Amino acid sequence: MKVTLKDKTFALYLREEEILGNIAEIGKRISADYAGRTPLLLGVLNGSFLFAADLIREVKCDCQITFVKLASYIGTGSSGEVRELVGLAEDIRGRDIIVVEDIVDTGLTLEKVMDTLQKHSPASVKVATLLYKPEAYKGKHKIDYVAMEIPNAFIVGYGLDYDGLGRNLRDIYQIVS
Numbered sequence: 601m602k603v604t605l606k607d608k609t610f611a612l613y614l615r616e617e618e619i620l621g622n623i624a625e626i627g628k629r630i631s632a633d634y635a636g637r638t639p640l641l642l643g644v645l646n647g648s649f650l651f652a653a654d655l656i657r658e659v660k661c662d663c664q665i666t667f668v669k670l671a672s673y674i675g676t677g678s679s680g681e682v683r684e685l686v687g688l689a690e691d692i693r694g695r696d697i698i699v700v701e702d703i704v705d706t707g708l709t710l711e712k713v714m715d716t717l718q719k720h721s722p723a724s725v726k727v728a729t730l731l732y733k734p735e736a737y738k739g740k741h742k743i744d745y746v747a748m749e750i751p752n753a754f755i756v757g758y759g760l761d762y763d764g765l766g767r768n769l770r771d772i773y774q775i776v777s
Contacts, residue, residue, distance in 0.1 A: 601771075602773075602776070603756075603766070603769065603773055605756060605762045605763075605765040605766050606762065606763060606765060608762055608775055608777065609775070609776050609777045610755070610756055610757075610762075610766070610773035610774060610775050610776060611773060611774055611776045612771055612772075612773055613750075613755060613771075613772050613773055613774040614748065614758075614771060614772040615771050616758070616770040616771050618748075619730070619747070619748075619758055619771075619772065620654060622730075622747035622748055623651065623654045623655055623658055623730070623747055624658050625747075626655060626658070626728055626745045626746075626747055627655055627657075627658020627659050627660070628658070628660075629745060630655075630658075630659050630661075630663075630698065630728070630745065631658075631659050631660040631661050634659075634661045634663070634696065635661050636661070637661065637662075637696055638661070638662040638663060638664065638696075639659075639661075639663050639664075639695075639696040639697065639698050640663070640664045640665070640666060640690065640692060640695050640696065640697050640698070641655070641656060641659075641663055641664070641665040641666075641698045641700050641728075642665075642666055642667070642668060642688075642697055642698065642699050642700060642713075642717075643665060643666070643667040643668075643700040644667070644668055644669070644670055644699065644700065644701050644702070644709065644713060645667050645668065645669040645670075646669065646759070646761070646767070647701075647702030647703065647759045647760050647761065647767070648667075648700050648701055648702040648730070648759060649667075649759055650702075650758055650759035650767075651700060651701075651702055651730040651747075651758070651759055652665060652667070652700045655700060655728065665700075666688070666689065666690050668687060668688055668713065668716075670709050670712060670713065687716075688716065688717075688720070691720075692717065692720045692721075692722045693720055693721045693722070694721065694722070694723050695722050695723055696722070696723050696724045696726075697717060697722045697724065697725045697726070698725075698726050698727070698728050698744075698745075699713055699714070699717070699725065699726070699727045699728065700728050700729075701727065701728070701729040701730070702729070702730050702731065702758075702759050702760055703729060703730060703731040703732070703733070703755075703760060704727070704729045704731070704732045704733065704737060704739070704743055705733040705736040705737065705752065706736050706737065706738050706739070707737050707738050707739025707740075707741070708738075708739075710727065710739055710741060711739050711740070711741070714741050726744040726745065727741060727742070727743050727744050727745070728744065728745035728746075728747075729743055729745070729746055729747065730747045730748065730758070730759075731747065731748055731749075731750050731755070731760075731772075732746045732748070732749050732750070733749075733750055733751070733752045734749055735751065735752040736752045753774050753775060754774070754775040755772050755773060755774050755775070756769065756772070756773050756775075757769030757770070757771050757772040757773050758770065758771065758772050760772070762775075
């Protein structure tokens with residue numbers, strides 16, 4: 601199955617059922633790791649909104665959620681610069697934070713988030729990502745919860761986009777041309 605968005609064609613890569621199964625597994629791990637505590641899930645918009653929604657429904661311990669918005673992509677490539685668009689409004693001093701990312705590739709966005717969070721003295725910070733590209737990752741922070749590792753290819757769907765399009769696709773598609 602293929603989809604065309606603007607000038608690019610994408611082929612089916614991951615089905616929604618597989619995605620949701622892997623998210624359920626992360627939810628179980630977070631629930632066990634944070635039993636008796638109340639972590640704050642910090643979703644990085646725009647791409648993480650679907651993953652964050654499905655993840656929080658799988659977390660069985662008390663938890664809260666908030667969002668920040670950062671951007672580094674232009675078209676199919678990283679701009680090399682992360683711009684903070686909407687900042688952190690909650691007081692996170694002494695809180696357990698779980699950063700919720702749609703995808704970790706180079707780690708540029710994650711580094712910006714982690715640097716910002718550390719200035720606010722949280723008790724702990726862990727990272728949960730739907731997709732992880734180990735070949736592309738240049739960051740220094742551990743990725744604690746990974747739903748799926750993927751090769752270093754451009755993808756869309758399930759919240760991820762190409763120039764704002766494709767976020768609404770239930771499955772994930774990989775670029776073919």
